[in-house]
Amino acid sequence: DIQMTQSPSTLSAxxxxxxxxxxxxxxxxxxWLAWYQQKPGKAPKLLIYxxxxxxxxxxxxxxxxxxxxxxxxxxxSLQPDDSATYYCQEYVTYPLTFGGGTKVEIK
Amino acid sequence: QVQLVQSGAEVKxxxxxxxxxxxASGYTFxxxxxxxxxxxxxxxxxxxxxxxxxxxxxxxxxxxxxxVTITRDTSATTVYMxxxxxxxxxxxxxxxxxxxxxxxxxxxxxxxxxxxTVSS
Numbered sequence: 001d002i003q004m005t006q007s008p009s010t011l012s013a014x015x016x017x018x019x020x021x022x023x024x025x026x027x028x029x030x031x032w033l034a035w036y037q038q039k040p041g042k043a044p045k046l047l048i049y050x051x052x053x054x055x056x057x058x059x060x061x062x063x064x065x066x067x068x069x070x071x072x073x074x075x076x077s078l079q080p081d082d083s084a085t086y087y088c089q090e091y092v093t094y095p096l097t098f099g100g101g102t103k104v105e106i107k
Numbered sequence: 108q109v110q111l112v113q114s115g116a117e118v119k120x121x122x123x124x125x126x127x128x129x130x131a132s133g134y135t136f137x138x139x140x141x142x143x144x145x146x147x148x149x150x151x152x153x154x155x156x157x158x159x160x161x162x163x164x165x166x167x168x169x170x171x172x173x174x175v176t177i178t179r180d181t182s183a184t185t186v187y188m189x190x191x192x193x194x195x196x197x198x199x200x201x202x203x204x205x206x207x208x209x210x211x212x213x214x215x216x217x218x219x220x221x222x223x224t225v226s227s
Contacts, residue, residue: 032211034213034214036214042219042220043202043204043217043218043219043220044152044202044204044214044217045217046207046213046214046215046216049207049212049213049215050213055215087151087152089152089213089214091211091212091213092211093211094154094166094168094211095154095168095169095170096142096154096211097154098151098152098153098154099151100151101151
């Protein structure tokens with residue numbers, strides 16, 4: 001199985017800050033990576049797919065990038081509504097696997 | 108708009124089975140696969156398997172092979188996930204999630220989740 005390692009596991013930042021979350025795959029997954037946002041008690045919501053494509057309706061302050069097996073989710077200007085846990089997911093092979101999550105808190 | 112509506116919470120005893128439903132609407136049901144993903148308390152999301160809603164073909168995670176069965180009813184645009192031989196470690200929220208296009212793919216719409224509690 002492909003292992004997806006996210007860092008950090010938690011982060012605390014202020015409104016307006018630039019926030020970066022990293023996800024590393026244990027082997028090549030090309031650009032077959034998605035990012036999800038999950039709020040407490042809710043289902044995950046797709047933000048980004050194919051490493052950098054923004055899902056429709058998602059604010060443009062969210063962006064994704066890739067370099068080899070390392071992927072990054074960036075929030076350019078953190079907003080109060082962005083308080084959530086973020087997960088990466090690879091979809092190159094089965095079983096589909098997810099990262100351990102990054103909890104983003106607002107200071 | 109795409110909607111996935113799941114059945115309600117369940118409480119089961121160890122060794123029992125549970126069947127969770129996922130009613131889809133707002134898109135052509137048979138065109139897209141449906142996945143099942145679970146999340147145990149404080150744990151990461153865990154993929155269980157998917158079904159091709161068109162032809163009924165399935166693929167399961169080896170972890171659940173032999174215990175999970177995913178089926179669909181095209182006339183009711185509903186997908187079902189049955190998990191047998193339940194144990195306490197199966198206590199989790201179970202989600203259905205629509206495949207984004209070319210299986211495997213991103214999961215672009217999710218149901219609201221169904222809490223399954225396994226307790227004696």
